[in-house]
Every structure is written in C-alpha cells, then in structure tokens.
Amino acid sequence: DAKTTQPPSMDCAEGRAANLPCNHSTISGNEYVYWYRQIHSQGPQYIIHGLKNNETNEMASLIITEDRKSSTLILPHATLRDTAVYYCIVRSGGSQGNLIFGKGTKLSVKP
Amino acid sequence: NAGVTQTPKFQVLKTGQSMTLQCAQDMNHEYMSWYRQDPGMGLRLIHYSVGAGITDQGEVPNGYNVSRSTTEDFPLRLLSAAPSQTSVYFCASRWEARGVKGYTFGSGTRLTVV
Numbered sequence: 001d002a003k004t005t006q007p008p009s010m011d012c013a014e015g016r017a018a019n020l021p022c023n024h025s026t027i028s029g030n031e032y033v034y035w036y037r038q039i040h041s042q043g044p045q046y047i048i049h050g051l052k053n054n055e056t057n058e059m060a061s062l063i064i065t066e067d068r069k070s071s072t073l074i075l076p077h078a079t080l081r082d083t084a085v086y087y088c089i090v091r092s093g094g095s096q097g098n099l100i101f102g103k104g105t106k107l108s109v110k111p
Numbered sequence: 112n113a114g115v116t117q118t119p120k121f122q123v124l125k126t127g128q129s130m131t132l133q134c135a136q137d138m139n140h141e142y143m144s145w146y147r148q149d150p151g152m153g154l155r156l157i158h159y160s161v162g163a164g165i166t167d168q169g170e171v172p173n174g175y176n177v178s179r180s181t182t183e184d185f186p187l188r189l190l191s192a193a194p195s196q197t198s199v200y201f202c203a204s205r206w207e208a209r210g211v212k213g214y215t216f217g218s219g220t221r222l223t224v225v
Contacts, residue, residue, distance in 0.1 A: 032211060043115075043201045043216030044154070087153075098144060098169060099203075099214055101153040 002027040002090040009106040012082075018075040020105050022088030025069040030092045033064060035073045036101075037084040044087065044101070047073065078109045113137050117202050117217035124192040124224045132187040132220050134202030140215075142205035143185040147171065147198040148219075154201060160185055192224045 005023040012018040024033065035047040048055055050062045050071070061074040075082050087104040091097065118133045136143065144159035146169075156169030160179040174196060176188040189196060202217045 034213070041219065043203070043218050044214070045216070046213045049211060049213065098156050098159055103153050
C-alpha cells in the first residue's frame with residue numbers, strides 16, 4: 001500500500017467547508033484512496049473512497065488530482081460533530097491485505 | 112443489522128488475570144480483525160481472520176489468542192493480562208462492494224490492567 005502524508009491537525013469554523021489534504025505520491029494505478037474518521041472514543045467510520053474521479057456521498061466529497069498524487073476530503077458544512085481524526089489510506093480495491101492506519105489529521109471544528 | 116457488536120465496553124483487570132473480549136457481527140462478513148489503540152497513536156492490528164477456522168497474526172499478536180469457530184463471532188483472549196495491554200480494543204469486519212473492500216468497526220472495549 002502506498003504511503004500517505006497528512007497534516008497532524010487542522011481547525012475549521014462551524015458551518016464552513018473543511019478541506020483535509022492527503023499526499024500519496026507513490027500511489028499505483030490500481031490503488032484507491034479511502035477516508036475514514038474516528039470520533040473521540042468511537043470506532044473508525046468509513047467515509048468515502050475513490051480511484052480517479054471525484055466522488056460525493058451524503059457525508060463528504062473526495063477530490064483526487066489528475067496525477068492522483070494527492071487528494072482532498074471536503075466536508076461542505078462542518079459541524080461540531082465532525083470533530084474527529086481523519087485517516088487517508090491508499091490500498092488496492094481488491095486487496096486482501098489488512099487495513100493499516102497512520103496517525104491521521106485531527107480536525108477541530110470550532111463554534 | 113446491528114453491525115459489529117463488542118462486549119464489554121469497559122473492563123478492569125488485575126495483572127495476571129485472563130479474559131475474553133467478545134466481538135460479533137451479523138452482516139455475514141468473512142473477514143474480521145482486532146486492533147488496539149493506545150493514547151495518541153493510530154490503530155495497530157493484533158489478529159485477523161479471513162473466515163471460520165482461519166486466523167493469523169497481525170502486527171502486535173503477543174499476549175493475545177483468537178479463534179473463529181463461526182462466521183459471526185471472533186473473540187479475543189488475553190491469556191495473562193499485563194499493564195502494557197491497557198488500551199482500547201476495536202473489532203472490525205470487512206465488506207465488499209463493486210470490487211472495493213471497506214471496514215465496519217465496533218464501538219470498542221476500554222481495558223485497564225492494574
């Protein structure tokens with residue numbers, strides 16, 4: 001699985017968009033970008049994944065650059081409940097390998 | 112679906128005691144795994160199973176045993192608890208959709224060994 005780099009922490013004002021970056025410069029062609037988040041004391045929660053195209057679901061949007069070396073998770077209208085650690089993980093979609101977590105980005109949404 | 116259910120939510124053990132952390136899922140997922148998370152750190156894989164009767168070690172397996180007799184259940188056993196095993200334990204199962212695999216986690220068991 002390709003290595004990812006995320007900032008250790010970010011702040012965002014409530015109601016504003018939160019843009020969380022992730023660098024994955026060694027990503028290979030068959031590897032997906034996954035995002036999970038972990039709200040304090042809870043288990044990690046799947047958010048979204050993408051391969052090449054931008055993706056959107058009810059939780060977030062994922063923007064992947066054309067060269068696929070970086071991506072941004074966007075929470076369009078952040079709320080206090082979005083305060084969490086966000087993990088960007090790169091792995092092949094059909095990988096039988098285990099999910100490996102880095103340290104992620106601690107997002108603090110402030111009133 | 113209840114998803115992934117972990118019990119107990121909290122446990123205090125004395126050094127040397129043994130116990131079993133329970134994990135059950137009702138989604139018919141073949142793959143299940145156990146992670147531990149220490150303060151300020153990411154999750155580390157302890158053991159995993161790709162199906163009933165099959166288990167394997169992860170990154171930090173020492174001091175833990177697992178078995179998988181059914182698809183639904185994947186218990187984690189601490190043989191002789193040590194203070195170093197004080198941690199939050201998460202169980203996860205893996206789903207697949209359109210060729211992509213994702214994970215569903217339980218809410219965790221917070222274990223303190225004194």
